Amino acid sequence: MKQKNLILVALIALICMPGLAQDNSKAVLDNIASRKSVRSYTDQDVTPEQVETILRAAMAAPTGMNVQPWRFVVVRDQAVKDKLAGGFNKMIAKAPVVIVVCGQTVQKNGRPNNNWTADCAAATENMLLAVEAIGLGAVWTACYPYEERMNPAIEVLGLPDDVKPYCIVPVGHPSGNDRPKDKWKPENIHYDRW
Secondary structure (H helix, E strand, O other): OHHHHHHHHHHHHHHHOHHHHHHHHHHHHHHHHHOOEOOOEOOOOOOHHHHHHHHHHHOOOOOHHHOOOEEEEEEOOHHHHHHHHOOOOOHHHHOOEEEEEEEEOEOOOOOEOOOHHHHHHHHHHHHHHHHHHOOOEEOOEEOOOOHHHHHHHHHHHOOOOOEEEEEEEEEEOEOOOOOOOOOOOHHHOOOOOO
């Protein structure tokens, strides 16, 4: 009931204050443009509330046929982070918290879920945008389809056979002055046909 009341109040505010919707749109677009890859972190902890905010954003992502194949493993244990970092990415071991985005590759009906990677990608991008919005830093560290990265994660995390690690996202308070990259390239756009 409380949530319905909050939604109603928000809708009334949008109707009564047309400038508010415009401000919200600008804030969203600014957040997207500000998102950056952060690879070094301070020792300051990431709170459980911040992790929940990030995961709620991840689970708000679009998903084919609403299958929601994403699964998340939140890692704070240093020994586990060290093993995940292995030889390929030491920043994983240095982040206060690491979120491993995984995908369930088989649907409840037993059929293969051929959309799991697209759905996990959408969830990961939502996570990164949430991280940016709450003033933290993170980076998308590829895991799938590289067996040399996937297999250690599967083993260390004890993932079941039908769950694959898609990516590993170290999260923390940025220790540097990371800046977003300008990736706008009009030459990559085609209209109506190639």
